[in-house]
Amino acid sequence: MPVTFHVHGAPVGLTAIVLAVFSSIGGFLFGYDTGQIADFLEMDDFKLRFAQCTEAGNPASCEFSTVRSGLIVAMLSIGTLFGSLIGATLADRLGRKKAIVVDNMVLCIGIVIQCSSFTAWYQFMIGRIVTGLGVGALSAVVPLYQSETAPKEIRGTLVATYQLAITAGILVAYCISIGTRYLDQGGASWRIVCGLTALWSLILMIGILFAPESPRWLFGEGRPEEAERALCRIRGVRPEDNDYTVRQTCDEMQAAVDRESRMDKFRWIDCFKPKDKLLYRTVLLMVLQAGQQLTGANYFFYYGTTVFQSVGNVDPFVAQIILGAVNFGCTFIGLYVMERFGRRIPLIVGGLWQGAWLIVYASAGTAKNPEGNESIGTLLIVSSCLFILGYASTWAPGIWTLVGETPRNDARAKTGALATASNWIWNFLIGFFTPFITRDINYSYGYVFAGCNIAGAIIVYFFLYESSGLSLENVDIMYNDPSVKPWTSRSWVPPGADSRHDYQDGLKAERKTVAEKPAHRELADETDARSSADGTVVGSEHPAHAGKHGRKVKA
Structure with missing residues (x-):
């Protein structure tokens, strides 16, 4: 007998929860690869092999140029950019499960290329590009698969497990790196961390076959x-x-x-047609995914170890673990927030909160030199943690949830892929240009991200529709209702209900009514047939279209 829970009167199987959590390993791979590179750049063996050294065998004499460090960090994002677009096509043609298997195969090839690198930094970079193809394809397919298999009653929470897994991956990469950083024999310090990526990938690739x-x-x-x-x-x-x-x-x-x-078969170009607000939704999701990157979170995740290296009173590896732990722990808050408060309010409040703490971060860093200044160094870490708290609770899980539930059904894979590609484009830009920007303006970079966070909150207020509590089909209907505006969309429901709470109560009442019907369907069908013969038609319309009492009876 399957294990079943009930939410708003609807059955939700344990399978749905297991599916969401297990498939989110795709997000774990995303986070794990993001987290490991920040520590690699500070590992002695990695420096000796791939950095520019003035004294052979002395890691203290080795430094990465801004171009080389930018390419090693950011070229993963070029792979993920193309991977996200290819992933959408595979998902539509092969199905979600087979696409996930193929994506993981590509990812494992990239890991082999990285781990077999000895002194050629460009081979390691190429491996990251190939790995990025797999990670990017998974980032397009996994949220899509989660949104299409998650019951609408808890869809926000289940899809947000993808972001939870990203944060778990970042934290795990930090923890393993701090344990291996002194293992210099044969490059074990970084090869162990990198090679474990293939293990997580194989678990997902094999397990998804049974889903x-x-x-x-x-x-x-x-x-x-x-x-x-x-x-x-x-x-x-x-x-x-x-x-x-x-x-x-x-x-x-x-x-x-x-x-x-x-309709005609949906094509890529159709994502940019105004009809049915396809263009509106495509551009909105692309902007929101860019906005997620422009919050500044990956500035800390990619370069946090290097940033905190200049803060003399802390171990930068430990500082990264602190940020990773806050990121992971606060994402659990995000799971609750997305279900309790919807999508719009958390994103607006989160954008303002994040902007405020980035202003504190930038002001502290520019007021005094943090090197050797314990109070300033502590304030930098605290403000970074409070920024991550807001990000992990709102913008991190919220945007991935929206990518899965905002597009029209036939447009979901392609629109989601374009939105994800936007995320990766900005991921690359931040990863590549951060060394150049911080070299010139240092901690003032925080002011740039603060402005982007505030702008993101404004965009959400004026353009994003509230999609929580609705089926994916009804989300599409809402976006095409000319009477609803983004700032009034929270109160929108399909015709026949006064509020979303009333809408859910109507569904619950209808489920209860159906559950109390005769156990044998034949008897129910016979009753309906007799009613029709008497001239009374008993409909079975969706309660949202039938009013609070669920079923219409008409002569």
């Missing part, structure tokens, strides 16, 4: 029976239970597929 395919993809491929079985598995019910929630979801998906079948 159900995305029901929405199966419907789009004309395989409704398989889609219904997958939905039953996700909801924790048996097909013979004839569960109302499964039937309702199948009806919504089938209606969406029927509507899309009357």
